Each structure stands twice: as C-alpha cells, then as structure tokens.
Amino acid sequence: MSKPVCAIVGIGPGNGASFARKFDNEGYAVALLSRSTDYSNELARELSDAKAYACDASDPTAVVAAFEQVENELGAVDTLIYNAGSGSWKNVEEITPEEFELGWRINTLGALVSSQQVIPAMKQAGTGNIIFIGATASLRGVPMTAGFAPAKAAQRILAQSMAKHLWPQGIHVAVMIIDGGIRAPGTARSNGADKLEPDDIALAAHYLTTQPQSAWSFEVDVRPMLEKW
C-alpha cells in the first residue's frame, strides 16, 4: 500500500525542515516545495522518502504546475502544510505597493492556490488535512507590520472560510498561530524555552492531523513558556 503524501510549501532549515522530518518519520512521502531547491534537495537526501520541487508560492501558475508534478510523482496529497511566509518590517509610510502585494501573494494567495490544488482529491477521498502556519500578526497589527499583518490576517480568515466549507466534507483545515521568536537553525536549543523550537512546532502540526473527527481544532496558538504576550 502506498504511503500518504504530505506536501509542505515553504522549505528552509527552520520550520520547513522540521515539518519535513516529522512527517517523514511518521511514514509520509514528503513533497518539499520552495522557490529555490538548493536547500530542499539537500534535505530530501537526508529523508527516507522525500522529493524537492521548485515552486514560487507567490505565482499561481508555478503553484499549479508544482502540485501537478507532485500528484503525478507521489500521488494525491493527504496533508498540506502551508509554511510559505515572508514579511517586510515596514510601516504604512515606508512600505511600497509592490512589497505589500508580494507579502499578500506569498502569505495569502499562495495559500489559496495551493489549497485549491489538493482539495479535489481530498474531497474524493473524504479525508485530508490543510494546515496554514500563521502568526500572531494575523490577530493584531502594529506600526511595523503594515504589510505582514494584513497578509496574515487574510490568510487566517481564508482558513476559517475554508474550514467551514470543507470540514463537513472530511477535510480538516486548521491554522497554527506562531507567537514568538523561532530558534534559528544551528543555534543552541534554549533550555529556558524563550524561543519556539521548530521540532516542537512540527509536533503540534502533526498532532492536528491525528485528531479524531469529533473534536477537531481550527486554531491553535503555540508560544514559548517564557514569551511575553
């Protein structure tokens, strides 16, 4: 019997790699989608059953093409983790319309288009998971998140609209609200838990995919023990 497929959009040595390792460990075939495949190819070699795909998440055409390739090569996607994200740290006076648009393309539009690629097969299977990796910025804006916060807020409400539409069809849509700094790869793991550890974020994401249908979570916040909030 074939393995379930997990597609992760947005692969870097932080969260993306941790999602990949976790789902690889859990017996999934893992598709690694990212703009550049320099790192993801390396990561794929380290995993037992993973493959890297070039995919600029901000470009719908590229997203469509990449998911088509994933489905052809690995099969229908069971779990989509949308981890692509970026944000300029600028206020309303500094941000250009182009930067504002790019943030929205990566955080919001890419999440929609990626989801649209996997929904049909999930509906047919009557099961599936779509998890958006969000941020506290989705819940409140501050001066320097004039671009990032609106994009994340849009992503979160998109997830809510999707959840209300897709849950009854067996597709578990959820959003994780990452609240806090994330430990940078290569730095020492903090004992005091003042930073989010990517492996622990991945644990929480995987947990969501194991929830029974009678008690699904839509929105889960994660933050370090020592975070000020």
Next chain:
Amino acid sequence: MSKPVCAIVGIGPGNGASFARKFDNEGYAVALLSRSTDYSNELARELSDAKAYACDASDPTAVVAAFEQVENELGAVDTLIYNAGSGSWKNVEEITPEEFELGWRINTLGALVSSQQVIPAMKQAGTGNIIFIGATASLRGVPMTAGFAPAKAAQRILAQSMAKHLWPQGIHVAVMIIDGGIRAPGTARSNGADKLEPDDIALAAHYLTTQPQSAWSFEVDVRPMLEKW
C-alpha cells in the same frame, strides 16, 4: 479661509452618496472618486461643493493620479473615507485566483495606496481622518466569503497598523464595521430598522471625525436594531 477637503473613494447611490451629502452639509469640499463618473458627476451637481474624479481603486497608478488631481484642484485632504469594496460570493472551490486578487485590490490595496496619498499632508498639518468602511466579514469567514472575508480582514488589520503609527501624529485612523444589509436606494426607509440606512452610516462616520483627541475610537460597529448577530 478654504474649506476642509473630504475625499471619498467608492461612490454609488448608497453609502457613497450619503457620505458625500453629509460632508457636503458639514462644510467640506468633497472629492468623489469612483471607477466610472457617470453617477458621481450627477451627484456632484446636486452638492454645493463637490467634484467627481475617475479612479479605479484597484489600480495604484490610477489612485496616485486621482489624488494628485484632487490635491491640485481642491487642496490637501483632511478626511479620507475609503468606501470602495466589492466581493464575490464564492467558496474556496469556486473562486478563481483572479477574483480573489481583484477583491484584495479593491478592499485592501486600494485602501493602502489611497492612504499613502493623503498621509504626508496630514502629517504636515498634524491632523486628519482616515476611515475605512469595513464589514463583519473582517472578523469571521463563512464558506461563501472565501474572497471577501480575507480582503476585509486584511483591510481591518492594515487600519490597526496604521492607527498605531499615525494616531500619535494627530491622524485619526478608524474602521467602521458594517454589520447587516444596507437599504437599497429608492426603496422605502424601514421603520422597523431591519436594514442599515446609508444616511445613518454617514452620521457615524462623520461623528468619528469630531471626536476629541483624548478619546478616539478605532473600531466602531454599526448594525440595525433588528439585525440577528
């Protein structure tokens, strides 16, 4: 002494016309910005001091050009009311990336770019008002608002980021959450108050511009007495 200038983006015979009439009555010179000027020209003739400007709010270049013209002809804008809005009523499976983008351009990007045109003069004056006309959809998504809700959520959080940055400089940024159906122009005014009356929405918008600096509101919801919520 010259009149203060109120620029309204999004003019139709509903809310847009009511905003225009209210600020005209209150002694403002009123700039009416809308894609087509068929209706706004007619409205301008009805008002004491108003002028229509063609402006596709979804197109940054057009927005920049229109506000330049407004400033040249009427002077620096004191009050911006961003009323442009539109939304497809579609779920995540039905909406196209193009429709999704258009909703974001009109509801979110246009709000940013319009604001950016008026902020410099407001900063110089140390005073000004920017009011976004929002919707309950900004706070929660339902299946059929896969496009509209994310765009409105982004608009609301953009306003919050802007408010935290601009309030200390004397610019009152606020968002009105319209919750309920709006009485269509030409239909009888409801006595039972089951629909929002555009003139009453305009009253609330104007009120925001009169608040003293020690007690500014950021977010004001308005809904009819009989609304289910």
Next chain:
Amino acid sequence: MSKPVCAIVGIGPGNGASFARKFDNEGYAVALLSRSTDYSNELARELSDAKAYACDASDPTAVVAAFEQVENELGAVDTLIYNAGSGSWKNVEEITPEEFELGWRINTLGALVSSQQVIPAMKQAGTGNIIFIGATASLRGVPMTAGFAPAKAAQRILAQSMAKHLWPQGIHVAVMIIDGGIRAPGTARSNGADKLEPDDIALAAHYLTTQPQSAWSFEVDVRPMLEKW
C-alpha cells in the same frame, strides 16, 4: 412634558461627574447612584436637575431599593450608565476569593441587577439606552488583573447577551471600552492627549444614545491619541 431620566451608577469626581454634567446639559433629570453620597450630593447641587441616591452596587437588595426610589421620584429611567467599577491589582496567587468576588459583584452583578430594574419600563416605552463602561481588561488578561479582567470580561459578554435580546425591543445596549489612563480630577488637561479626558468619554457615551435605530453600535473603544496599544 417631563424630562427623560438618566441614571448613573458609580459617581466620583472623574467619569461619573462628567456623565452627570453631560446628561444634565442635554436636558435629562439625572439620578446619581453611589455607595457614599458625600460627593454626589455636592455634585447634585451643582447640576440643574439631579439627585443623589445611596446605593452599594455590589448589593442587589440595595440596587433594587435605590432604583425603586429613583423611579418613584424622577420617573422611569430612559438611559442607564453603569459606571461602577473597581479592581484589585493582584495576580492569581495574591488575590483572595473575597476580593475576587467583590470585583465581580461591582463590575458584573451590579450591572445585571441595575439593568433588570430599568428594562421593564424601557420595554413598555419601546425605547431606552443601557451603557456599560468597560475596559480593555475585558478583552485580555495580564498577570496583575486576575480579578479585574474576569469581572470586566463577564460584564462585556453580559452586555452582548443583553443587546441581542433587547435591541429588537428598542433598547440600545452598548459597552464602551475605555483603553488608557484617565485624567485625574484637578490635574491639568493634557494637550498631548496622553490621557482620557472624562468629559470626552461622556461625549462618546451621550453620542451612543443619539444613534438612529438603523445604525446602532454595540462596542465602542476610546483611547487617547498618544496611547500605546
């Protein structure tokens, strides 16, 4: 024709006095309810048509008796402003169950019981206003608001339950979220607007009572221009 009656629960030289002065100016007969009448008697003499009533808002029996007296002497209440509030500044380890209960009695139970005294006549009249003076603490708790935040959160959601029940009957229930420090009586009015001015809070409260039925607000935040939020 008799004047409309405004009952204000919680009278001190700050917000309470400003509410009283504003509604007095607007032509209301004003009932001043507070635990001690030392200050409220003095205030009543200063106003054109006001009367002080002793009323411990935390004690339902006292609240019932005071409102009975108000109705007998001034007539049915048109506008209730529930301004009683207090809070210990303690964390979960420091606060005693007695302090926790007292905060709830003043902020929450008193708001319920006061409302229950005025609702019957408002229903009969098909009109009326009930405004709770809330706080940002109703929306989020911090370590030192273990008692205050829960009491304010309960008050806010009580207002929401009441609004959904009473709006269709013509009674405008609303909550004001006071966000920021309030200028202490006797201190200089801040030009920089870093504190809330009680008179300006009163302006916002009175505005709520003037909204037309087609566009009522439920929740209105007010904060100074310079507030960090």
Next chain:
Amino acid sequence: MSKPVCAIVGIGPGNGASFARKFDNEGYAVALLSRSTDYSNELARELSDAKAYACDASDPTAVVAAFEQVENELGAVDTLIYNAGSGSWKNVEEITPEEFELGWRINTLGALVSSQQVIPAMKQAGTGNIIFIGATASLRGVPMTAGFAPAKAAQRILAQSMAKHLWPQGIHVAVMIIDGGIRAPGTARSNGADKLEPDDIALAAHYLTTQPQSAWSFEVDVRPMLEKW
C-alpha cells in the same frame, strides 16, 4: 517512584469520566472531585488508581478542604482539569441574581480557588498543568446565555491572566473551548461526527499536558467535523 496526580473537578458520566479514564490510562493517580460522590465512587472502582472526593466547586471552603485531602492522600497535584460547569439557559429578564451568582461560582470562582490550591506545589516543582474546560459562550453571548456566557468569559480571561503569570514558572495553564453538543453517555457514537465525543475531548486535554515548553498552546478549540459555526 510515585505516580503523578491528576485532579479533576466536575465528574459525571460524560467529559469528567473520559478525563478520568484517559489520565488513569496514562499512569496518573486520579482525584475525582464532585458535589455528590454517588457516580464518582462507582467510577473510581472502575479505574486502576482513582479516588472520589466530595467537593462543591461553588464553595471555596469546600474546595480548600477537598484539595487538602487530595494532597494528603495522593500527593501534590501535577495536573488540574477544571471541568465543573453549569449554566441556566435564561435571558437577562428571566435570570435571577441568585442563578447568575451560582453560575459564576461554579464556572469562575471555583476555577480560581481550585487553581490556588495546586499552584504552590506546582511552583515548587517547577512544572504542572492547569486546564480549564471552557465553551464558545466565553467568546460571545446570545440572548439565552445571560448567565452562562459571562461566567465562561470570566473563566477564560482568568485563565489568560494566570497563564501570563504562571507559564514563566513552568506551569502550563490552558483553556479548551468546547464548541458543539457533546455525545450523551449511553447513546451511540456518531459516525458522522456531529457531536463531540468525550473521549476525544479527553485526548485533546491530555495532549496539552504533553506539549514541550517551547511550544505551549493557551487556547484550543474543539468541535465536531459537522458543527455549524
């Protein structure tokens, strides 16, 4: 080595029993606290290491006494699940101050006092879990939840104040938002997942106690796949 102790306040054949069974299975000694011990004694016999304690959660004196007994007999509590809850289904006109107070005593005051009994030992241990079983009513009030919603809103914000104070000391405070009807004991388990299954709620509660310190959740919603929300 002694087992960790889980204290559950509010034991019935639904959620309470499921929490008890789950933590019993996971190797905890389980303290079952409820007003009547008729059912909890029966449940204790069914479990491998559990004991029933009479405790009226609405009465601080009773709560203090019960937790003292638990600590003496089973040892310091590692995990507290506050599951006591009740609510009258009444609007603001129907609810009596007594009913309103009782709801607050059970849902809010009992949660505070129970927590205060276990915090000192948790602080000393530098670890522990406190989980409140909340409800969607904590986030919004409707006409018939004039008593229930304020009590649950207060409970949720209390949890937030506690979390911000206790997390840095190693105590994981969290609140579960139960959204939907719960399967009644003895009825058939729904395949369509239109009701929450108590065993699945217990799974989510236990999961919270296993989260690593770098990625703790504060607020987790659970609802059935088919729930309308």
